[in-house]
Amino acid sequence: MGAFTKIKAGTFNELQTDAGLLLTDFDPATPTVEDTSIIAATTGGISISCVPEFSDWGEDVDNCPNNTKELKHVEGWTCTISTTLLSVTEKTVKLALGAYTSTSGIIKPTKGLVSGHFKNLWWVGDKADGGMVAVKLINALSTGGFTLQTSKNAKGTVSIELTGHVSIASPDNYPMEFYVTTVNVSGNEGSFDDGVSYG
Amino acid sequence: MDKWQALHWFWAGFGLPVYDENYVPRDVTKEGEVISIDPPYITYEASSGVFEQPILLGASIWYMSTSWKEISIKEQEIKNAIGVSRLIPLDNGEYLYIYPGSPFSIRMRDEDPDIKRLHINIMCEYFTK
Numbered sequence: 001m002g003a004f005t006k007i008k009a010g011t012f013n014e015l016q017t018d019a020g021l022l023l024t025d026f027d028p029a030t031p032t033v034e035d036t037s038i039i040a041a042t043t044g045g046i047s048i049s050c051v052p053e054f055s056d057w058g059e060d061v062d063n064c065p066n067n068t069k070e071l072k073h074v075e076g077w078t079c080t081i082s083t084t085l086l087s088v089t090e091k092t093v094k095l096a097l098g099a100y101t102s103t104s105g106i107i108k109p110t111k112g113l114v115s116g117h118f119k120n121l122w123w124v125g126d127k128a129d130g131g132m133v134a135v136k137l138i139n140a141l142s143t144g145g146f147t148l149q150t151s152k153n154a155k156g157t158v159s160i161e162l163t164g165h166v167s168i169a170s171p172d173n174y175p176m177e178f179y180v181t182t183v184n185v186s187g188n189e190g191s192f193d194d195g196v197s198y199g
Numbered sequence: 200m201d202k203w204q205a206l207h208w209f210w211a212g213f214g215l216p217v218y219d220e221n222y223v224p225r226d227v228t229k230e231g232e233v234i235s236i237d238p239p240y241i242t243y244e245a246s247s248g249v250f251e252q253p254i255l256l257g258a259s260i261w262y263m264s265t266s267w268k269e270i271s272i273k274e275q276e277i278k279n280a281i282g283v284s285r286l287i288p289l290d291n292g293e294y295l296y297i298y299p300g301s302p303f304s305i306r307m308r309d310e311d312p313d314i315k316r317l318h319i320n321i322m323c324e325y326f327t328k
Contacts, residue, residue, distance in 0.1 A: 007250070012294050012326040018284055128286055128294050128326065 013129035013182070019045045020133075022083065028134050028179040033124070039095065040087035043157060046123055047082040048135050079161025079164035079176035081123055081137050084157045088148065096160045098142030109146075114134045117141055118165055131182040138175035139165035202247055205287045207293045210258060213276055216240040218319060220259070238263040238314060239273075253324040255300050259307070262315045267306070270315045274304050277319060286326075294326040 058064035058071035085092050090157045093107050094100050099117055118139040119126040125133045144161030164175025200208060210217045218224070220242040226235040238261035248254035260277075262270040284298040300320030307316040 007328050013292050014324065017286065017296065127298075130286075151302055 011053070013127070015128040016133055017079060017126050017128055020123055022046060022081070023097075023124060024119070026122040026134060026136075028132075028181070031132055031134070031181070039121070040085040040089070040092050042083045043086050043155075044084050045163055048080075048123055049082070050079045052077050059082060076166075077174040077176070079174065080143075080161055081121065081135070081140070082159075082161040084146070084159050086155055086157060088156060092158055092160075093146065095162075096142050096143070096144075096146035096158055113141075121162060127180075127182070129182050131180070134179040136177040136179075137162060137164045138173070139167060139178070141165060150191040162168055200289060200315055202289060202293075202295060202327060203245060206243060206245055206256075209285075209287060209295075209297070210241050211242045212280065213241065213273060215260070215273070218242050219245050220257075221245070239269070248323060248325045250324070250326055250328070253296075253322050256297075256321050256323045258319045260317045260319065263313055264315050265313060267315055270317050274317055275321065278303065281321065291326065291328075293328070296324040296326055297321050318325070 019042060020075050022035060022042065023033065024039060025034070025037040053075045055073050055075050056066060056068075056071060057073060058068040059066055061071070064071065072106045085096075090102070090105075090107065094102065097107065097109050099110050099113045101112075118141050121137045121140045123135045123137070127133060140162040142160055143163040144159065147159045148156055149159070150156040166173065166175055207219075216236075216239075218240060223240075223242055224236050226233050228234075240261050241258060242261065243258035244256050246254060246256055250310060260265055260270050260273050262273075264270070278299065280295060281299055284296065287295040287297070289295060298321065299320045303320060305318045305320075307318050
């Protein structure tokens with residue numbers, strides 16, 4: 001094997017495995033999942049994105065190269081969680097619409113955006129070493145709208161894109177938080193032991 | 200444990216004798232007496248793969264019975280033990296990552312109608328160097 005073809009020690013402990021869950025509530029300090037906090041079953045995995053928006057103040061300066069670090073500024077962050085839901089419920093329809101009203105069981109899209117439409121959401125996933133990765137999307141609102149795709153001999157799916165929002169009350173707090181732990185929260189087995197039973 | 204021990208360890212967790220499918224003893228001699236090895240037991244395929252290349256591994260549950268009931272219960276036990284996926288820690292920070300294959304189980308015919316055999320498929324990725 002070449003001198004520069006190798007796998008770093010500890011690589012396998014750092015792997016994130018499986019799709020994880022979308023939750024309405026989660027506390028990284030006490031990492032347990034209540035069934036009622038699971039938003040919906042998903043398919044095709046979940047995509048979490050946190051992308052900065054840059055401005056380059058040196059762009060229009062003569063003789064200044066682009067991407068001069070001292071002139072680079074972060075204008076903001078676009079934080080999103082996207083996935084495809086398998087569950088079609090009142091909860092998921094409301095989540096996908098984002099701005100909605102609900103009266104007597106009738107859910108309608110609306111122009112009137114209120115603070116109640118913005119909700120904190122969590123994605124939590126397992127790590128190979130028994131730890132977890134958790135991402136909190138703050139003031140999440142669906143910005144992709146509601147799309148239900150049906151098909152013959154297949155399950156209907158709802159694609160959603162949720163975007164986090166900053167609040168005027170704390171404009172320097174951008175709407176995504178990350179937690180990565182190696183605490184053994186998943187109860188992975190230890191070493192070889194004769195007579196092990198799963199009963 | 201190493202990857203070979205890990206495979207055996209996993210299949211040994213269901214309360215049945217376990218044999219590498221290539222080395223199932225037909226009988227053993229114990230204290231001068233020949234004892235035949237009859238079902239129930241599990242045989243498993245011992246193969247290894249590499250990181251980022253999952254492989255399909257098979258195993259079979261064997262029961263001596265006129266009914267599929269007991270073997271079906273054992274199949275569900277195995278399915279519950281794997282769940283969506285399962286990580287088995289190995290030595291040196293390596294892991295065996297297993298999840299159900301497709302199809303997960305298949306009933307197999309045997310010449311002896313009293314032998315019930317269920318073939319299990321699991322996908323296995325070796326998080327090993």
